[in-house]
Amino acid sequence: MAAWDTSNPRSNPRGPGTPGDPAEQAAAFRHLCRSSPWKWQSLRFEYLDRPLAVDPGGTETAPPPDLVCAWLRRPGALRLETADGLVLQSTTGINDSRDVFYVRSTRKTWLLPPHLVTPVYDDRGLVRRRPEAAYGEPGFGNGRFAAALDPVELAGNAPVPLEFPNANAVELDGISEVMHEGRPALEATVTPNPGYRPSHPGAPLCRPGGTLVRIDAGTGVCVASRWLEGGQAVPALDRDGREPDGRAGPGQGSGPAKDGPEAYGHWLRILGVDEYMLDDLFLAESMNLTDVRRHISWELPAG
Numbered sequence: 001m002a003a004w005d006t007s008n009p010r011s012n013p014r015g016p017g018t019p020g021d022p023a024e025q026a027a028a029f030r031h032l033c034r035s036s037p038w039k040w041q042s043l044r045f046e047y048l049d050r051p052l053a054v055d056p057g058g059t060e061t062a063p064p065p066d067l068v069c070a071w072l073r074r075p076g077a078l079r080l081e082t083a084d085g086l087v088l089q090s091t092t093g094i095n096d097s098r099d100v101f102y103v104r105s106t107r108k109t110w111l112l113p114p115h116l117v118t119p120v121y122d123d124r125g126l127v128r129r130r131p132e133a134a135y136g137e138p139g140f141g142n143g144r145f146a147a148a149l150d151p152v153e154l155a156g157n158a159p160v161p162l163e164f165p166n167a168n169a170v171e172l173d174g175i176s177e178v179m180h181e182g183r184p185a186l187e188a189t190v191t192p193n194p195g196y197r198p199s200h201p202g203a204p205l206c207r208p209g210g211t212l213v214r215i216d217a218g219t220g221v222c223v224a225s226r227w228l229e230g231g232q233a234v235p236a237l238d239r240d241g242r243e244p245d246g247r248a249g250p251g252q253g254s255g256p257a258k259d260g261p262e263a264y265g266h267w268l269r270i271l272g273v274d275e276y277m278l279d280d281l282f283l284a285e286s287m288n289l290t291d292v293r294r295h296i297s298w299e300l301p302a303g
Contacts, residue, residue, distance in 0.1 A: 030155035031126035036220035037114030044272035051226040052267035078138035091282040143200020151222035184217040227264040
């Protein structure tokens with residue numbers, strides 16, 4: 001039997017399940033936060049720029065009016081619609097010439113996309129150390145949208161040399177395996193350290209005090225976050241009434257979240273991974289070629 005290839009994170013059947021040792025649990029969580037650029041190339045999902053409010057019984061309700069439906073194809077192609085199908089944003093220049101961009105000849109402009117470079121993997125197929133590459137995700141609204149797609153700010157590009165207190169970007173507590181909208185995820189309460197550097201300072205994934213976050217096990221995307229220091233009771237993140245400490249069951253939650261400035265965070269539901277997406281999905285005008293089934297007249301000059 002051939003040896004197992006741990007260099008391919010998509011082929012590792014063990015997944016990022018948390019080991020028993022607390023240090024190994026923390027390492028697995030941080031490695032998962034670094035893995036998004038090598039986990040997927042296209043993503044279809046629903047996004048809310050606030051924590052999802054649920055009732056204590058977990059009753060399904062109509063889609064929230066501020067729900068955004070998204071199609072994303074790396075690098076840089078993004079389409080956004082409302083729940084009613086109204087197009088909010090569509091990429092318009094994914095096939096433009098980049099000669100003006102590259103003529104500056106700076107080192108940064110010549111960096112390769114992440115999927116073309118190889119990171120250092122751990123024995124679970126997750127990224128232990130990220131190489132230098134042209135990172136960055138398309139944004140919408142505030143910077144939390146892009147940060148959630150690649151939550152490396154919660155872990156940093158590489159492990160800290162020594163596990164001194166407060167040496168990591170964030171402190172982790174209560175790491176556990178949960179289900180988020182039918183997909184396995186890792187959940188933890190994170191607290192920022194002085195070395196925490198969010199990708200977008202105006203919209204960090206982790207605010208002062210505790211923030212409950214969930215990282216999707218299959219994609220490395222931060223699928224949910226909720227700031228726990230906003231003065232409200234801590235409700236469930238899922239629609240099934242699940243509490244952040246791992247208990248489950250309708251009616252056991254702390255009640256629905258209160259919408260408003262205190263409810264800081266986001267919610268994301270993954271609908272499809274690595275689906276084939278045509279350019280026409282992202283362009284304002286169709287890129288369809290000439291229909292060769294139609295006769296094309298060719299006028300010849302007289303004489």
